[in-house]
Amino acid sequence: MSMMKAVVKNQPGVGFEFAEVAIPEPKPGEVLMKVKAAALCGTDIHIYDWNLWAQNANLTLPMVAGHEAAGEIAALGEGVTDLQIGDRVAGETHIPCGHCLQCLTGEQHICANLKIWGVHTNGCFAEYATIPALCARKIPDEISFQVGSILEPLGTAFRAASESEVQGNTLVVIGCGPIGLFAVGSAAMMGASKLIAIDISEFRLAGAKAMGATHLLNPQKDNVVEAILELTKGAGSDAIIEASGNVEAIKQAFKYLRKGGRFAMIGMPGKLIELELVGEVVFKEAKIFGIHGRKMFSTWKSMQGALASGKLDVAPVLTHEMPMSAFEEAIQLAKSGLTNKAILMP
Numbered sequence: 001m002s003m004m005k006a007v008v009k010n011q012p013g014v015g016f017e018f019a020e021v022a023i024p025e026p027k028p029g030e031v032l033m034k035v036k037a038a039a040l041c042g043t044d045i046h047i048y049d050w051n052l053w054a055q056n057a058n059l060t061l062p063m064v065a066g067h068e069a070a071g072e073i074a075a076l077g078e079g080v081t082d083l084q085i086g087d088r089v090a091g092e093t094h095i096p097c098g099h100c101l102q103c104l105t106g107e108q109h110i111c112a113n114l115k116i117w118g119v120h121t122n123g124c125f126a127e128y129a130t131i132p133a134l135c136a137r138k139i140p141d142e143i144s145f146q147v148g149s150i151l152e153p154l155g156t157a158f159r160a161a162s163e164s165e166v167q168g169n170t171l172v173v174i175g176c177g178p179i180g181l182f183a184v185g186s187a188a189m190m191g192a193s194k195l196i197a198i199d200i201s202e203f204r205l206a207g208a209k210a211m212g213a214t215h216l217l218n219p220q221k222d223n224v225v226e227a228i229l230e231l232t233k234g235a236g237s238d239a240i241i242e243a244s245g246n247v248e249a250i251k252q253a254f255k256y257l258r259k260g261g262r263f264a265m266i267g268m269p270g271k272l273i274e275l276e277l278v279g280e281v282v283f284k285e286a287k288i289f290g291i292h293g294r295k296m297f298s299t300w301k302s303m304q305g306a307l308a309s310g311k312l313d314v315a316p317v318l319t320h321e322m323p324m325s326a327f328e329e330a331i332q333l334a335k336s337g338l339t340n341k342a343i344l345m346p
């Protein structure tokens with residue numbers, strides 16, 4: 001059996017190991033991807049840290065970590081006819097069951113039996129990874145493997161911007177981690193007028209500026225509510241994309257959401273939030289909606305079109321590229337807030 005190097009979570013507790021494991025074989029309906037680039041995500045760090053979320057996420061150990069990747073098809077499982085060896089692909093992480101209500105009504109991305117690639121299955125921090133053929137999305141030659149590896153988080157942000165109807169409108173993006181930065185870039189391309197980015201990290205705010213933010217607010221220095229009301233002549237922001245998961249920031253956002261405004265929720269707060277529903281939601285007619293990943297596959301089509309045309313450039317977010325063996329360094333950089341997106345090369 002031939003072997004490969006992989007970043008493996010062997011047991012509960014903190015840490016990953018760089019280990020030799022068997023190259024997996026694609027099952028019927030799956031393909032084998034030769035991984036060319038993989039990206040580190042906060043979810044991987046939760047699994048590394050083995051925090052409360054990871055302990056309760058139905059993980060099966062040992063597992064190969066990682067769920068953001070692009071590569072080439074190296075082998076086809078039985079019954080796969082729409083992909084060929086050598087095809088360049090990126091991974092969609094949402095693995096749908098294909099037969100629940102959502103799957104049958106065009107909402108596979110919120111399948112009732114949803115599994116996440118690299119969370120509930122072995123992932124892509126390895127030389128090779130298996131993935132359902134449905135989730136191996138072809139990428140055009142204009143999209144590099146490095147950019148291909150971030151299509152999963154980019155798609156989440158791109159869809160949030162799209163559903164926030166930002167064109168000609170004011171948008172506030174709360175939290176400028178990779179998802180927030182991708183939301184800023186997507187909204188700038190879609191024609192947001194004022195694009196206000198909020199974060200407590202000056203490093204991340206600089207990233208937001210590079211991605212097209214017109215105004216930067218740091219809650220440790222600025223009065224966020226006053227500043228946004230002033231920028232919008234007292235009306236409040238037309239739309240908000242929440243990508244911080246910060247409870248106080250979310251509560252505060254209802255103070256500057258305009259009447260009739262749209263509020264996209266992506267961040268995942270660790271506790272419950274109290275809202276004053278009458279004034280801040282009902283009378284305001286706030287349109288609040290969750291975004292869980294990409295539409296399969298209309299978001300992929302639009303996002304890839306935007307990237308391939310050069311109209312959307314994500315380069316400022318891809319701050320680090322390193323060998324996969326240096327995953328520890330990438331995790332520590334991410335934890336210290338000194339990287340936006342770190343790309344690991346097998």
Ligand code: ZN
Binds near residue numbers: 097098100103108112
């Ligand atoms: Zn389903």
